[in-house]
Amino acid sequence: MKNFKKLVYSSMIALAFITVFNIDSFAQNPKLTDPEIASVAVTANQIDIDYAVIAKEKSKNAEVLKFAETMTNDHKAVIAQAVALVTRLKVTPKGNAVSQKLLSDAAETGKALRAKSGKAFDKAYIDNEVAYHKAVIAAVSGLLIPQSQNAELKGLLEKVLPALNTHLAHAEMVQKDLK
Amino acid sequence: MKRAVFVLSSCICSLLISFVVYSCASAQADPKTHTVEIKDMKFVPESITVNKGDTIIWINRDIMPHDVTEETSKAWTSSVIPAGGSWKMTVTEAADYYCSIHVVMKGKIVLN
Numbered sequence: 001m002k003n004f005k006k007l008v009y010s011s012m013i014a015l016a017f018i019t020v021f022n023i024d025s026f027a028q029n030p031k032l033t034d035p036e037i038a039s040v041a042v043t044a045n046q047i048d049i050d051y052a053v054i055a056k057e058k059s060k061n062a063e064v065l066k067f068a069e070t071m072t073n074d075h076k077a078v079i080a081q082a083v084a085l086v087t088r089l090k091v092t093p094k095g096n097a098v099s100q101k102l103l104s105d106a107a108e109t110g111k112a113l114r115a116k117s118g119k120a121f122d123k124a125y126i127d128n129e130v131a132y133h134k135a136v137i138a139a140v141s142g143l144l145i146p147q148s149q150n151a152e153l154k155g156l157l158e159k160v161l162p163a164l165n166t167h168l169a170h171a172e173m174v175q176k177d178l179k
Numbered sequence: 180m181k182r183a184v185f186v187l188s189s190c191i192c193s194l195l196i197s198f199v200v201y202s203c204a205s206a207q208a209d210p211k212t213h214t215v216e217i218k219d220m221k222f223v224p225e226s227i228t229v230n231k232g233d234t235i236i237w238i239n240r241d242i243m244p245h246d247v248t249e250e251t252s253k254a255w256t257s258s259v260i261p262a263g264g265s266w267k268m269t270v271t272e273a274a275d276y277y278c279s280i281h282v283v284m285k286g287k288i289v290l291n
């Protein structure tokens with residue numbers, strides 16, 4: 001998670017707050033091809049579906065469960081669109097450093113979530129959803145959209161942004177209610 | 180003189196009555212259909228002003244499902260409107276509504 005953020009932020013060198021990260025992060029400025037971008041997009045969506053699976057197993061809070069259900073359905077819808085697009089474009093999503101980093105960080109986060117229960121779980125899940133959506137929004141707008149070559153791929157990513165922003169606002173609302 | 184006043188006032192009275200009857204009849208005569216698009220996670224327009232008896236049709240232009248649900252007491256709901264789907268309702272009262280799937284999406288029906 002933290003490292004993924006580093007990757008994201010390193011692509012936004014102009015931003016002043018980059019100085020909080022060590023100089024190493026500047027060395028990682030990933031250049032992604034369209035098949036790699038497609039892989040990152042599908043992976044990022046799948047990860048949030050996987051977090052929702054954990055929430056459905058562990059939470060008893062109606063608001064949290066409803067949020068998890070929305071994440072499941074919406075991110076599935078995005079993946080379906082992405083798969084339809086790459087199939088039509090005859091592009092095969094290609095794993096890469098960013099998608100691998102996403103997966104290994106998600107595995108760690110998933111483990112940490114599974115170790116919690118009750119209200120502590122609900123809080124950890126929603127806190128992670130807020131942080132994760134912020135990171136994904138930064139990655140989609142700062143990395144994936146600018147680097148997309150294909151106009152339809154760029155268009156799909158642009159269409160996903162408002163949904164991610166809505167998810168973030170929704171997660172922040174639940175976060176507030178849990179306090 | 181008395182008779183003249185009576186004639187005049189009954190004229191005014193019938194004019195008034197026919198005006199009221201006419202305006203009521205015309206208000207009922209042509210209920211309109213209005214469209215609200217659900218697009219990029221927003222109700223467009225967010226607030227819509229209609230006459231009682233008009234119909235509103237909500238069209239989901241997004242790739243994900245939405246719904247249209249009365250917010251204060253859940254008095255009515257469209258249930259799930261799939262991507263590309265639509266739902267319509269004849270308006271009987273003003274309402275604040277929202278999408279119960281994406282609870283931060285809000286809209287408003289205002290009556291004329």
Ligand SMILES: [Cu+2]
Nearest residue numbers: 245278280281
């Ligand atoms: Cu919605």
